[in-house]
Amino acid sequence: MIQMKISPKERLAIQRQLMPEQDALERAHNFAEVNLGFPEQLALLEAQRCIQCKDPKCVNGCPVRVNIPRFIKFVAEGNLQEAARSLLGDNALPGVTGRVCPQETQCEAECIRGLKGKPVAIGYLERYVADWAFQNANGLKQAPAAPTGKKVAVVGAGPAGLTAAGELAKQGHSVTIYEALHQPGGVLVYGIPEFRLPKKIVDLEVQRLQEAGVEIECNVVIGRTYTLNELRAKFDAIFIGNGAGLPVFMNVPGENFKGVYSANEYLTRVNLMAAYDFPQADTPVLIGKRVAVLGGGNVAMDSARTAKRLGADASMIIYRRTRKEMPARAEEVHHAEQEGIQFEFLVAPVEVLGNDKKWVTGLKCIRMQLGEPDASGRRSPVPIPGSEFVLDCDIVVVAIGTRANPLLTATCPELKLNKRGNIEADENGMTSLPGVFAGGDIVRGAATVILAMGDGKRAAQSIGDYLKAKVG
Amino acid sequence: MHRIVSKTRLSPNVTRLDVEARRIAEIRQPGQFVIIRRAPKAERIPLTIADTNPVAGTISLVIQSVGKSTQDLVAMEVGQAIQDISGPLGMPTELIESGRALCIGGGVGTAVVHPIAQGLHQREVPVISVIGGRSKEWVIFEEELRRLGEVVVCTDDGSYGRKGFVTDAAKDILTAGGITIVYAVGPVPMMRAVTNLTRSFGVHTVVSLNPIMVDGTGMCGGCRVDVGGETKFACVDGPEFDGHKVNFDLLADRLSTYRTHEQSSLDRHDHNCRIGLGK
Numbered sequence: 001m002i003q004m005k006i007s008p009k010e011r012l013a014i015q016r017q018l019m020p021e022q023d024a025l026e027r028a029h030n031f032a033e034v035n036l037g038f039p040e041q042l043a044l045l046e047a048q049r050c051i052q053c054k055d056p057k058c059v060n061g062c063p064v065r066v067n068i069p070r071f072i073k074f075v076a077e078g079n080l081q082e083a084a085r086s087l088l089g090d091n092a093l094p095g096v097t098g099r100v101c102p103q104e105t106q107c108e109a110e111c112i113r114g115l116k117g118k119p120v121a122i123g124y125l126e127r128y129v130a131d132w133a134f135q136n137a138n139g140l141k142q143a144p145a146a147p148t149g150k151k152v153a154v155v156g157a158g159p160a161g162l163t164a165a166g167e168l169a170k171q172g173h174s175v176t177i178y179e180a181l182h183q184p185g186g187v188l189v190y191g192i193p194e195f196r197l198p199k200k201i202v203d204l205e206v207q208r209l210q211e212a213g214v215e216i217e218c219n220v221v222i223g224r225t226y227t228l229n230e231l232r233a234k235f236d237a238i239f240i241g242n243g244a245g246l247p248v249f250m251n252v253p254g255e256n257f258k259g260v261y262s263a264n265e266y267l268t269r270v271n272l273m274a275a276y277d278f279p280q281a282d283t284p285v286l287i288g289k290r291v292a293v294l295g296g297g298n299v300a301m302d303s304a305r306t307a308k309r310l311g312a313d314a315s316m317i318i319y320r321r322t323r324k325e326m327p328a329r330a331e332e333v334h335h336a337e338q339e340g341i342q343f344e345f346l347v348a349p350v351e352v353l354g355n356d357k358k359w360v361t362g363l364k365c366i367r368m369q370l371g372e373p374d375a376s377g378r379r380s381p382v383p384i385p386g387s388e389f390v391l392d393c394d395i396v397v398v399a400i401g402t403r404a405n406p407l408l409t410a411t412c413p414e415l416k417l418n419k420r421g422n423i424e425a426d427e428n429g430m431t432s433l434p435g436v437f438a439g440g441d442i443v444r445g446a447a448t449v450i451l452a453m454g455d456g457k458r459a460a461q462s463i464g465d466y467l468k469a470k471v472g
Numbered sequence: 473m474h475r476i477v478s479k480t481r482l483s484p485n486v487t488r489l490d491v492e493a494r495r496i497a498e499i500r501q502p503g504q505f506v507i508i509r510r511a512p513k514a515e516r517i518p519l520t521i522a523d524t525n526p527v528a529g530t531i532s533l534v535i536q537s538v539g540k541s542t543q544d545l546v547a548m549e550v551g552q553a554i555q556d557i558s559g560p561l562g563m564p565t566e567l568i569e570s571g572r573a574l575c576i577g578g579g580v581g582t583a584v585v586h587p588i589a590q591g592l593h594q595r596e597v598p599v600i601s602v603i604g605g606r607s608k609e610w611v612i613f614e615e616e617l618r619r620l621g622e623v624v625v626c627t628d629d630g631s632y633g634r635k636g637f638v639t640d641a642a643k644d645i646l647t648a649g650g651i652t653i654v655y656a657v658g659p660v661p662m663m664r665a666v667t668n669l670t671r672s673f674g675v676h677t678v679v680s681l682n683p684i685m686v687d688g689t690g691m692c693g694g695c696r697v698d699v700g701g702e703t704k705f706a707c708v709d710g711p712e713f714d715g716h717k718v719n720f721d722l723l724a725d726r727l728s729t730y731r732t733h734e735q736s737s738l739d740r741h742d743h744n745c746r747i748g749l750g751k
């Protein structure tokens with residue numbers, strides 16, 4: 001489709017297009033995707049808002065430096081084939097990042113159009129192009145690279161591992177991913193719910209990698225099924241992207257009552273194991289009338305919105321700071337509010353209360369106030385003495401963070417870790433062991449999908465250099 | 473996919489399946505388990521590796537049918553395949569190198585004790601096993617354990633072996649002396665009773681805990697147990713712990729979390745089976 005030329009003035013006059021979404025009251029009772037995606041017309045209009053900066057600031061905001069103006073220009077010209085080529089060249093999982101990146105603090109935060117008015121909806125456009133690419137996959141297939149004869153193992157099929165594997169396959173290495181669970185995707189399939197990121201999208205991204213030659217072996221737990229040293233003997237290099245999958249609990253009395261879940265367990269049951277479909281699916285999950293979710297990040301939002309969809313009358317976010325400090329994506333907070341999630345700010349849990357049968361009946365909380373800024377400049381919450389109160393609830397979901405899972409690292413003491421148990425890696429992803437690279441949450445602590453992908457991509461580049469330099 | 477190569481009924485509700493899983497068969501150690509997912513939409517459930525045949529590349533699962541997942545599993549036939557098996561999971565048993573071990577198995581727990589006795593036998597540690605069941609037909613793994621040492625069988629009704637609970641026989645053996653360590657696996661009340669007994673004798677006792685699990689890699693925390701006042705994740709820190717430190721009340725309580733779900737799952741299952749039969 002040929003676009004008519006538009007003047008800069010006309011361009012600037014276009015308002016940011018709104019993402020069509022499922023009605024809030026309706027969607028609060030189903031697991032279908034909230035955002036419906038741009039129709040062609042809106043995508044073209046939105047793409048025309050980009051003024052194609054010579055020095056595009058938006059790119060600096062993107063951890064993997066997607067060439068944003070280039071792919072948007074192709075969208076504006078109606079050339080989706082080239083838009084997809086351009087985007088996929090920079091970003092292995094655009095269907096995922098277009099949906100879950102915190103754009104408002106990354107690419108869109110830097111967009112020049114945001115200085116006066118609203119930034120270009122880069123994430124929505126990225127999603128638009130990615131979804132087009134799924135529909136038109138055949139035209140986008142790339143010829144496989146000449147095989148190098150080198151073998152690389154990747155531990156974990158989360159965003160870090162998938163990205164690293166894709167890049168390594170592009171370089172012509174033979175790549176095998178070992179994944180502990182029965183399905184690849186990491187947090188993308190067990191954590192982030194269907195209503196934000198349909199499993200289908202992850203499957204399609206994974207399929208694309210498999211078609212590019214990446215082998216994925218599920219149900220293999222490195223540290224148990226194979227040790228890291230066994231992999232080192234069999235492969236020329238290794239990338240570790242096993243995530244930060246160890247839930248942190250609150251350490252308060254009553255935490256083991258029936259009805260207290262880690263967010264990981266709650267979301268895994270519902271997402272990966274499809275407990276929302278019980279008894280069609282075999283895995284159960286407790287359905288609460290009043291659900292209290294502790295935390296203020298994406299994980300907390302996802303848990304609270306999941307509880308609502310499972311049928312909770314009241315689904316509450318309990319956060320010890322204020323709205324301003326909540327680390328969740330702005331869109332998720334907005335959607336949660338629309339769906340009727342309640343927010344309790346400046347509140348911290350003290351004890352989980354239970355009945356004589358040890359079922360959760362409530363949460364004893366204390367009110368907080370923000371104290372003086374600490375070394376990091378953040379005002380830390382301090383309890384207000386005597387302000388305890390009881391919040392009635394029958395399910396508590398703990399979403400206050402995760403730590404490094406020691407399962408793999410405990411079996412390889414030579415691998416250097418930091419104090420918190422995270423693997424130490426330099427800016428190229430290289431660890432203390434030759435030929436072993438790492439990235440994503442296992443290095444950074446819980447971070448974001450795109451940072452994990454950036455790590456995977458950089459590590460793949462340095463693995464390529466390492467393999468070239470390696471004799472034999 | 474993991475093909476079932478043989479199926480044997482061991483007792484009225486316990487079935488043994490030998491299943492292809494070469495890597496696991498080659499490297500598993502006593503005390504370790506697998507998590508299986510029979511088919512799409514099925515649950516992930518933990519099962520101990522009761523025995524292996526590294527040459528054939530198979531592992532033996534000994535399954536007590538208690539609910540939908542285990543019933544569906546034992547309804548599978550030779551030649552059919554299990555979708556997913558991951559493992560070997562958990563920490564291997566801490567096996568003593570010298571002394572004399574008492575292995576106590578109750579019900580399906582006898583199959584879980586078997587690899588432990590095997591490991592001890594390999595280390596030339598003398599093993600005496602006490603195993604129990606409701607009545608004769610419920611006693612399993614007697615022959616396998618006899619190959620590894622002396623076996624005392626107890627039945628509740630006295631239809632076979634000694635009449636009474638495993639704890640009665642264990643008490644006599646402990647009184648006679650010379651036991652360095654006790655390994656006990658069975659229903660929670662049995663393990664609790666054994667640990668109460670061995671505490672009075674001051675004999676170190678290892679138990680294998682069976683909380684509800686999901687991933688088996690330490691990711692969900694659903695399998696948390698209280699050992700000596702500390703929270704442990706049974707799938708990665710265990711499943712075996714010092715029995716004298718385990719909070720059995722908490723374990724039993726958390727195991728009841730999904731009782732109403734399990735019932736509804738089973739009712740529906742039975743209903744479907746009946747419909748199926750009517751066709």
Ligand SMILES: Cc1cc2nc3c(=O)[nH]c(=O)nc-3n(C[C@H](O)[C@H](O)[C@H](O)COP(=O)(O)OP(=O)(O)OC[C@H]3O[C@@H](n4cnc5c(N)ncnc54)[C@H](O)[C@@H]3O)c2cc1C
Pocket residue numbers: 100101102155156157158159160161178179180181184185186187188191192193220221222223241242243244245267298299302329405407408439440441442446447448449450452689
């Ligand atoms: C509920 C939730 C919502 C989130 N929402 C967002 C969001 O909206 N936007 C955003 O940017 N970020 C979000 N995040 C954070 C983001 O998902 C993570 O930062 C990202 O997934 C990290 O990627 P990773 O590849 O390092 O690890 P993971 O995604 O954790 O993947 C690690 C993989 O390794 C496997 N593994 C672990 N141990 C082993 C082993 N020993 N052997 C073999 N395999 C192993 C795991 O099973 C898993 O599949 C969210 C996180 C959660 C939990």
Ligand SMILES: Cc1cc2nc3c(=O)[nH]c(=O)nc-3n(C[C@H](O)[C@H](O)[C@H](O)COP(=O)(O)OP(=O)(O)OC[C@H]3O[C@@H](n4cnc5c(N)ncnc54)[C@H](O)[C@@H]3O)c2cc1C
Pocket residue numbers: 505515517518519520521533534535536537538539540541542543580583584681682683684685711727728729731734735
């Ligand atoms: C490390 C480990 C090793 C195990 N090894 C074996 C084994 O070798 N053979 C075997 O038959 N079973 C074993 N189990 C127990 C087995 O996993 C459960 O019996 C099974 O998950 C029940 O699933 P279901 O759907 O059939 O029953 P459900 O419908 O889930 O439960 C039916 C009944 O069993 C109880 N139950 C639920 N989960 C468990 C559990 N994990 N342990 C005990 N009772 C439970 C419930 O309270 C309920 O009353 C092991 C468990 C663990 C944690």
Ligand code: SF4
Pocket residue numbers: 061062063064065066068091097098101103106107108122123126450
């Ligand atoms: S990957 Fe994320 S940060 Fe980068 S351009 Fe896409 S949406 Fe923006």
Ligand code: SF4
Pocket residue numbers: 049050051052053056057058059068069110111112113120122
């Ligand atoms: S900064 Fe904004 S307007 Fe400029 S190129 Fe990037 S997206 Fe387009």
Ligand code: FES
Pocket residue numbers: 684685686687688689690691692693694695696705706707708
């Ligand atoms: S089963 Fe999930 S942490 Fe143990």
